[in-house]
Amino acid sequence: MRISEAIRFATELLASSGVENPRREASLLLSTSINRDMAFLIAHPDYELSEQELNLFRQYSLRRAKREPFQYICGYQEFYGLKFSVSRDVLIPRPETELIVEQAIRFLQIRETRQFCDIGIGSGCISIAILKHVPDSFGIGCDVSKRALELARKNAQMHGVADRLRLIVSDILLNVDISNGFDLIVSNPPYISKSEFPNLQPEVRDYEPRLALLGGEDGLEIIQKLILQAKRALKPGGKLIMEIGYDQANAVSNILQESGWNDVDFIADLRGFLRVAVATKPPL
Ligand SMILES: C[S@@+](CC[C@H](N)C(=O)[O-])C[C@H]1O[C@@H](n2cnc3c(N)ncnc32)[C@H](O)[C@@H]1O
Structure with a gap:
């Protein structure tokens, strides 16, 4: 799956679960899953996720869709x-x-x-x-x-x-x-x-x-x-x-x-x- 597709998949999932700002949240989850910053996501929409990255991103997206806060998923807060x-x-x-x-x-x-x-x-x-x-x-x-x-x-x-x-x-x-x-x-x-x-x-x-x-x-x-x-x-x-x-x-x-x-x-x-x-x- 490519970055653009992954964001679309998670945005739809989160929106249907009632998460506010689903696109932004989807991007944050993806950025955490592949350990790259948000600028990377914008600059490389065709980057192909590895199997490991995709599995992690799926897990994170499902957790967030159950309304678990992003901070508990990524493990930190500023x-x-x-x-x-x-x-x-x-x-x-x-x-x-x-x-x-x-x-x-x-x-x-x-x-x-x-x-x-x-x-x-x-x-x-x-x-x-x-x-x-x-x-x-x-x-x-x-x-x-x-x-x-x-x-x-x-x-x-x-x-x-x-x-x-x-x-x-x-x-x-x-x-x-x-x-x-x-x-x-x-x-x-x-x-x-x-x-x-x-x-x-x-x-x-x-x-x-x-x-x-x-x-x-x-x-x-x-x-x-x-x-x-x-x-x-x-x-x-x-x-x-x-x-x-x-x-x-x-x-x-x-x-x-x-x-x-x-x-x-x-x-x-x-x-x-x-x-x-x-x-x-x-x-x-
Ligand atoms: C609203 S949280 C605040 C945590 C942190 N200080 C912050 O601002 O993010 C309240 C904290 O008080 C603790 N707490 C609840 N009842 C308490 C009590 N009777 N005595 C001491 N701590 C208590 C909870 O375990 C929790 O960690």
């Missing part, structure tokens, strides 16, 4: 300009989560001490991006998923920051030593409500870990606990920077105000939704 290994044990890093990293870097750069904790570290994307950009920072990453922590370690090693990241199995901060206090707590917690879950895209609902998505009945269960525990674990003047769902800013603002945080603020994503909550623990 985040904050860095490449992260991903598997079905972790959430695929999202562009809106980069807002947390931006804020965190800005805050840590003006602190004298730079100890942070990442609650629900997943692939490690937030912590590793911070550690790469703030050279004298030190992070503790916790997660209830051992497999996620294994992948976070692998990613930290790949990016040369494993010596500044400690990984702990912990339900929020339960197993984390908070006696020294953190300068910063970052988190992208699970925040999807039980009623929202069935309506998620199949790629998310059927493939990403439920543990990474579901935040209890109303989506706020983990956020609520996290806000209370984070306040005890921060130094006075320390910050909490946390991702929230697109419709949770009011509820989260109330929880933060009621539990005595200062300077409560929200940052909007590119579509204008308030997606990141920032709050400061009052000084002594």
Whole structure:
């Protein structure tokens, strides 16, 4: 089969399975299967795929047609300009989560001490991006998923920051030593409500870990606990920077105000939704 035929075959297959942008996805799958960039596909429509390449491309196309995300098929995702290994044990890093990293870097750069904790570290994307950009920072990453922590370690090693990241199995901060206090707590917690879950895209609902998505009945269960525990674990003047769902800013603002945080603020994503909550623990 030639490149042009392969793209046509997969485009039709993906379109009939309801995949958005089927031609682009077909090209990405082909580019991964034959280990060539997209420019090669355009320049060589008559390139004949080897039997091995064709088999791999067929397998990948069938997986994508079952709505498995492209990132789990190719095994990686870019985040904050860095490449992260991903598997079905972790959430695929999202562009809106980069807002947390931006804020965190800005805050840590003006602190004298730079100890942070990442609650629900997943692939490690937030912590590793911070550690790469703030050279004298030190992070503790916790997660209830051992497999996620294994992948976070692998990613930290790949990016040369494993010596500044400690990984702990912990339900929020339960197993984390908070006696020294953190300068910063970052988190992208699970925040999807039980009623929202069935309506998620199949790629998310059927493939990403439920543990990474579901935040209890109303989506706020983990956020609520996290806000209370984070306040005890921060130094006075320390910050909490946390991702929230697109419709949770009011509820989260109330929880933060009621539990005595200062300077409560929200940052909007590119579509204008308030997606990141920032709050400061009052000084002594
Ligand atoms: C939305 S994912 C975020 C992963 C990663 N930080 C990111 O931004 O891509 C949430 C993560 O929190 C973890 N998690 C879920 N419940 C938790 C809990 N009670 N305590 C700690 N981590 C938890 C999940 O295993 C998952 O890795």
